[in-house]
Amino acid sequence: MATAANRLLFLLCTTNLLVLLSTSAAGATTDLDIRVDLIHVDAHRNLTLLERLQRAIHRGSNRFMSLRQGSTKGINGTGMNQSNIQSPVHTGSGEFLMNLAIGTPPLPFLAIVDTGSDLIWTQCSPCTNCFTQSSPIFDPSNSSSFSKLPCSSPLCSALPSSTCTPDCAYLYTYGDSSTTQGILGSETFTFGSDNKTVSVDKIGFGCGEDNEGNGFKQAAGLVGLGRGPLSLISQVGSSLYKQFSYCLTSIDDADMKTSRLIFGSAAVPKNLNDSKVAVTTPMVVNDAHPSFYYLELKGISVGGKRLRIPRSVFRLNPDGTGGLIIDSGTTMTYLEAAAYRQMRKAFIKGIDLPVADSSAVGLDLCFTSPSTAKTVEVPALTFHFQGGHLDLPGNNYFILDDSTGLFCLAMMPSSGMSILGNIQQQNFHILYDLHKNMVTFTPAQCDQL
CATH class of the missing domain: 2.40.70.10 (Acid Proteases)
Structure with a gap:
């Protein structure tokens, strides 16, 4: 279980990425692993941090509506x-x-x-x-x-x-x-x-x-x-390619460090079998949406305290409603409103900053950040999946916009389904194993893979 607070550096985390894959040079290789380099899709656009965030939120909102x-x-x-x-x-x-x-x-x-x-x-x-x-x-x-x-x-x-x-x-x-x-x-x-x-x-x-x-x-x-x-x-088809993984760096980094998408045996994290760091949870299949990667979310803790969310809130129904999808293409995490409201209330109680008007950013919950602050205490956030508990780093769920001084939760309320977005996935090496029907999260320095 995570400690009651994570130390958070002020980081702007947006997750719209461009994959650059080299197909020139050396010809076919006997190493059948496929590695794909990832960089931010808004790189070299000369955008402010607020503009990047707004664009990410807009794309994420459209993506959520499509999924729903x-x-x-x-x-x-x-x-x-x-x-x-x-x-x-x-x-x-x-x-x-x-x-x-x-x-x-x-x-x-x-x-x-x-x-x-x-x-x-x-x-x-x-x-x-x-x-x-x-x-x-x-x-x-x-x-x-x-x-x-x-x-x-x-x-x-x-x-x-x-x-x-x-x-x-x-x-x-x-x-x-x-x-x-x-x-x-x-x-x-x-x-x-x-x-x-x-x-x-x-x-x-x-x-x-x-x-x-x-x-x-x-x-x-x-x-x-x-x-x-x-x-x-x-x-x-072959067993080699029945698994793939990706690892997303902190995209607010001014150097735009390289992320990875990997197919084949190299997709497996080195610390896959280390139960102290690896969190493995089964995929759930739904006949109404057979292409989606569903995970069974059982609950959420904020500041080490389990929220009183009924299990039915995240239940996946036969008609395809409900449930939680892990999706690399959605920016923010979207949680059913009944769960989101409890989480929002817990963060307001646990963060000693005034709640601010968040309309300029487009998110639901923002605080006014002290202009001299370099770090801020935020309550720890844990997602309780079937099979394991995923502790998120603070900068995977809070972001700061320097131009407005707003310190915002990178999650939104939803209705009809929940989505684990890719800001929450950054700096995890995430393996999709289609043989075992499992997804595994392991912390990683993604720019070093």
């Missing part, structure tokens, strides 16, 4: 030989981008990385409706390794909406009403970093010929890392 949406939404399909197609809504618009390459010879492109959806796709020519992208649009006729997947393919059957034209035509819909539509194909994808690359053959992907909406314009497609059969982590 119902499982189906009516879409008027075009080119799908159906007048009205019911297409499940997926999250999309993740907080990370990845550079990878497609085809033979490999064509580099930039893609959103999304742990809340499954489909891998990129824009393809000939495009009937495509948004502007920085790299050339992929032309499958120029690749010797491209093939169309037949309607009999298991991946075609796994699509939420597909028709035979006679090829496997798909429609995939995201929570902000963005859509991608095209033909399902098979292709070689190339990944890598640290001057190493790995090529993986016969990955099923969406060759998007009609792509609409505002959710994709920072990239040329999307890589789904959800739990469904269409995702990258599911398709690569």
Whole structure:
């Protein structure tokens, strides 16, 4: 159990990240581990700390609304030989981008990385409706390794909406009403970093010929890392790739130190079996949202005192309501209001600072910070998961904006579901083990992985 107070340095923690992945240089490697470098998506934008925080909150709010949406939404399909197609809504618009390459010879492109959806796709020519992208649009006729997947393919059957034209035509819909539509194909994808690359053959992907909406314009497609059969982590298939991890540095650091996304055996933290530091909790499966990574949150303690939150507050229901999702693409943690109100009250009682108007920042609870203070005492925060207790460092749940002098809780109230955001995940090496159906948190210096 954590001590009653954590010493907190004034840190601004925003978690919108850009993944830079090198696919040049040394060619394929025999080391099949894949390492991806992560940097902040707002780096080099000359933004103030308040502007970065506001942008992060805005993106996080949109992401939460997408995750909370119902499982189906009516879409008027075009080119799908159906007048009205019911297409499940997926999250999309993740907080990370990845550079990878497609085809033979490999064509580099930039893609959103999304742990809340499954489909891998990129824009393809000939495009009937495509948004502007920085790299050339992929032309499958120029690749010797491209093939169309037949309607009999298991991946075609796994699509939420597909028709035979006679090829496997798909429609995939995201929570902000963005859509991608095209033909399902098979292709070689190339990944890598640290001057190493790995090529993986016969990955099923969406060759998007009609792509609409505002959710994709920072990239040329999307890589789904959800739990469904269409995702990258599911398709690569071998035991080596049935686990991945990431480790996010404190992004307020002026040096923008490198974070990591890792696939393969190197994804396993070195101190995985040290019960004094590692917290392991089982994933929970929900048929209404099979792609999401649910964890069973049993309770919360503030300042070493367990809050009186009924277990039903975090219960995951069969219809997909309730529960808690761990999501790398949501900035702040969102907690059901019944739990959040108790936590908020405990922090107000435990922090000897005046409560301030938080509207300028966009968060719910802020305090006025003394202008001369270098540190502040904050009550310890513990999340009690099934199987272990996760003690959070103080700068994983409180942030400071120097321009306003506001000292704010990086969490928000919600209704319908809860989400463990990525500010709360920073400086933990987080392993997703799809063999054992477990998620493990271990403290780490993420810039040293």
